[in-house]
Amino acid sequence: MDAKGKKKLLIADDEPNIRLMVRRTFEQRYVVLEAKNGKEAVDLALQHVPDIIIMDVMMPGVDGLTALNTIRNSKSGAAIPVIMFTGVGFELNQQLAGSLGAQAYLRKPVTPQELLDAVSKII
Numbered sequence: 001m002d003a004k005g006k007k008k009l010l011i012a013d014d015e016p017n018i019r020l021m022v023r024r025t026f027e028q029r030y031v032v033l034e035a036k037n038g039k040e041a042v043d044l045a046l047q048h049v050p051d052i053i054i055m056d057v058m059m060p061g062v063d064g065l066t067a068l069n070t071i072r073n074s075k076s077g078a079a080i081p082v083i084m085f086t087g088v089g090f091e092l093n094q095q096l097a098g099s100l101g102a103q104a105y106l107r108k109p110v111t112p113q114e115l116l117d118a119v120s121k122i123i
Contacts, residue, residue, distance in 0.1 A: 006031045007123065008050040012041035012067065013085065014059045018108070022054060025112040026119070038062030042070045045077050052123055054115070057086035057093055065096055072101045081122045085110075 011022040012035040023032045033048055035041040039062045041055055053071070057064040064084060071077035084097040087108040094105045103122050106114065 004031070007052070008033060008048055009119070010035065010041065010044055010048070010050040010053045010055075012036075012038065012044075012053065012059065012064065013056040015056075018056070018085075021112065022115065025115055038064055038067030041067045042077075045071045045080060046074055049076050050080060052119055053080055053082045054085050054119075055082060057084055057097070058088055065093070065100060068097065068100045068102060083118055083122070 009030040010033040019034045037059045055064045082102045083104040084102045
């Protein structure tokens with residue numbers, strides 16, 4: 001939690017419109033941190049230790065699955081709940097995300113309400 005008592009949510013997605021939608025959906029209840037690639041997601045997750053992460057699978061540079069693995073293998077990030085969020089619905093990606101410790105796997109497009117429901121089930 002931050003100084004205002006709000007929980008922290010990290011959105012990691014290379015699409016600015018997706019980050020904007022997530023920020024607008026959650027900014028009343030959460031401090032929203034934004035990363036545009038997997039490297040930024042790892043850096044922000046380890047620095048700020050958010051209460052939940054919503055992360056795209058396919059991002060430039062470091063992809064979401066690699067970032068998830070890095071976060072999971074760190075002391076401070078091992079227990080952070082993660083929702084993988086992607087436009088690619090490959091079953092193998094979903095299985096891999098689960099094996100790396102993701103709590104949920106959502107396929108784009110989703111509505112703000114579907115995101116709120118997914119987060120509320122985890123937190």
